[in-house]
Amino acid sequence: MTYPARDTVVKYPTGSLETDATVLHVEDLPDGRRAVLLDVTSVHPVDAGWPDQGADRAVLRSGAVETPLLDCIVGATDGDALHLGRDIPVGKGAEGWAFVVVHVVAGDCVLVEGDAIVAAVDAGFRLRTSAGHTACHLASLALNLAVADRWKKEPRADALGTPDFDGTAIDESLITENASTDTYRLGKSLRKKGFVTEGIDGDLPALTELINATLAEWVATDAAVHIDRDGDGLTDRRYWACALPGRPARIPCGGTHVSALGELETLRVALSTHDAAGTSVLTMVTTVGAAASV
Ligand SMILES: [Zn+2]
Numbered sequence: 001m002t003y004p005a006r007d008t009v010v011k012y013p014t015g016s017l018e019t020d021a022t023v024l025h026v027e028d029l030p031d032g033r034r035a036v037l038l039d040v041t042s043v044h045p046v047d048a049g050w051p052d053q054g055a056d057r058a059v060l061r062s063g064a065v066e067t068p069l070l071d072c073i074v075g076a077t078d079g080d081a082l083h084l085g086r087d088i089p090v091g092k093g094a095e096g097w098a099f100v101v102v103h104v105v106a107g108d109c110v111l112v113e114g115d116a117i118v119a120a121v122d123a124g125f126r127l128r129t130s131a132g133h134t135a136c137h138l139a140s141l142a143l144n145l146a147v148a149d150r151w152k153k154e155p156r157a158d159a160l161g162t163p164d165f166d167g168t169a170i171d172e173s174l175i176t177e178n179a180s181t182d183t184y185r186l187g188k189s190l191r192k193k194g195f196v197t198e199g200i201d202g203d204l205p206a207l208t209e210l211i212n213a214t215l216a217e218w219v220a221t222d223a224a225v226h227i228d229r230d231g232d233g234l235t236d237r238r239y240w241a242c243a244l245p246g247r248p249a250r251i252p253c254g255g256t257h258v259s260a261l262g263e264l265e266t267l268r269v270a271l272s273t274h275d276a277a278g279t280s281v282l283t284m285v286t287t288v289g290a291a292a293s294v
Contacts, residue, residue, distance in 0.1 A: 002113075003077040007233030008101040009040040012056070012256050014227070016042040017123050023115040027082055028107065033070060035082060036060065036103040036111055041119045044126075044256055045072040045101045045234075048085040049092075052173040052180075053133055053255040057122035060103060062115055071104040074234065092235040099235045128177035130256040131264055131288045134225055136173060136180035137240055137251055138261070139269050139286040140166035142214040146207045153194025159249035168193060171281070175255065178288040187279040197280065204271045215267040221245050222262035227253070265289045 004024045011019050021038040028034055043058045055072035076088040076099045083089060090097055103119070111117065144162040151163045158164040169184040184190075186197045200207075223245065229238040240253040242261070258264065270285045 003079050003082065004037055004039070004098050004100055005079070007099045007235050008038065009232045010044075010101065010234050011040060011042045011232075012044045012121070012126075013229055013238055015256070015259065017126060018042055018118060018120045021117055021119050023111050023113055023117060025082075026109075026111060026113055029084075029104070032107045034105050034107050034109050035075070035084075036067075036105055036109070037075075037082075037100050038103065038117070038119060041101045041103070042121050043069065043072050043101060043103060043119055044121075045074050046085075047254055048074050048088055050173075050254075052136070053129060053175045056129075057125045058103075059120050060105065060111065061118040061120055062111060065110070067105050067109050067111060069103050069105060073102050073104065075100050075102040099233075101234060125177065126256060127258075129175060130258050131178050132175045132180050132286075133253075133255045134240075134242075134257045134261070135178075135264060135267055135286045135288045136175055136182065137242070137249075137253070137257075138215055138218055138264075138267065139180065139211065139284060140170075140182065141249060142211040142218070143207075143269070143284060145214055146210040147195075147200075150196045150200075151194050152196060155193055155195070159251050160244070160247050165195065169195070169282075180286045182284045182286070184282040184284070185276075185279055186273070186282055200280075200282070201273055204273070208269060208271050211269050211271075212267075215269070218244060219261045219264050219267050222260050224260050225257050226259065227257065 019042040021040045025037040044056045046055045058069045059066040073085050075084045144158050144165045147165050155163045169190050171183045171185045174181045223243045225242045228241050230236045240251045242249045272283050
């Protein structure tokens with residue numbers, strides 16, 4: 001059994017939805033499904049370390065036969081075995097390891113090593129997920145601006161030079177079709193870093209209004225969005241870059257995005273807090289387009 005010696009080449013950062021590829025490796029998984037590794041792919045896999053954006057919906061096409069993907073995840077191999085997701089024992093870029101996009105298919109899939117196939121992604125799902133991801137980044141920057149006066153100490157700065165509440169307090173980020181849900185822990189460790197949490201519940205309506213006004217302003221600029229990248233391999237560093245007027249922003253990001261903010265049409269957040277085992281948790285739900293205007 002031979003494993004790829006280098007990272008899978010990924011084309012989704014450029015917006016690619018379909019690519020010709022060669023099957024490099026096929027392997028049965030313990031759960032009865034099968035892993036297919038390609039030299040190159042357009043399919044966005046879910047990341048093990050920061051699983052904010054899920055897998056694309058996609059098929060592997062071989063002649064008239066379409067094999068649907070059941071999942072698409074990041075894996076890694078040292079040449080001896082394939083490790084998946086959270087079971088990868090080394091960090092990205094570890095010497096002697098190849099990080100690969102694992103296309104998970106049914107156990108009766110007929111593809112074999114050496115097959116020439118086309119990896120094709122569901123365009124509508126990709127577009128809606130990309131909108132949700134761009135919205136997520138914008139909302140986090142707008143949230144940072146809205147709560148900037150709540151810092152007593154100077155924390156790290158975000159991509160616009162604002163105190164980075166999002167980067168400091170984020171617990172989980174989940175990107176879905178035309179939406180994202182971000183949760184922030186307003187606990188002791190955040191207060192120790194100098195963030196004032198007192199009275200935030202009462203401030204939520206004003207903060208929501210402020211964030212939505214910032215987002216409307218940004219969307220109206222129709223600023224261009226693109227992905228900067230150090231290379232075309234799965235683990236090469238990539239950045240979301242947005243040409244916001246007067247203050248271009250750049251954020252490390254492995255996901256997919258729209259190409260201009262005008263595609264989002266309308267963008268709105270809803271803020272709420274709840275108590276989780278004695279710690280207050282702030283939730284920001286961001287919605288795009290028709291879903292946001294109701
Ligand atoms: Zn991102």
